[in-house]
Amino acid sequence: DKTIKLWNLETGKEIRTLKGHDGIVYSVSFSADGKTLASGSDDKTIKLWNLETGKEIRTLKGHDGIVYSVSFSADGKTLASGSDDNTIKLWNLPDLELDSLMGRSCNWVRGYLQNNPNVSQSDRHLCDGIGTQK
Incomplete structure (x- = not known):
């Protein structure tokens, strides 16, 4: 059933x-x-x-x-x-936990957020404190 x-x-x-x-x-x-x-x-x-x-x-x-x-x-x-x-x-399974997924995601997009001129100054810090680069 x-x-x-x-x-x-x-x-x-x-x-x-x-x-x-x-x-x-x-x-x-x-x-x-x-x-x-x-x-x-x-x-x-x-x-x-x-x-x-x-x-x-x-x-x-x-x-x-x-x-x-x-x-x-x-x-x-x-x-x-x-x-x-x-x-x-x-x-x-640990990679499927939300904290791990958020950390990996922020590690991937951190460079984009910090270096793209189209991202606002306040948004450049969206991943601060998340992932391997805190």
Whole structure:
């Protein structure tokens, strides 16, 4: 039914239903810290879920076929996915966090902001304090 159900094993009662995939869910994997669930689907995506809230964190796209398998590394920093497209992909999860994305983005655009004559003086400092150049 394109959902993921979480169950309390002691009581046998459903905790919550996760909805968001557009196809059959073939695989799920809990992160080592128990805070995140990854799911792979025939909609060719992987979804990461916050288990405390039940909310979708992010959708990973990159496979051209059904995602049959997902598995976290022991340290939780990498997710492996196996697909019907005959590939296995490794996803670097820390790079998907907002702070990391903002840092990398600012590192890329900092030169443009500081050196382009069409950028206002106040906008030249939009990335101050973000990324590797603080």
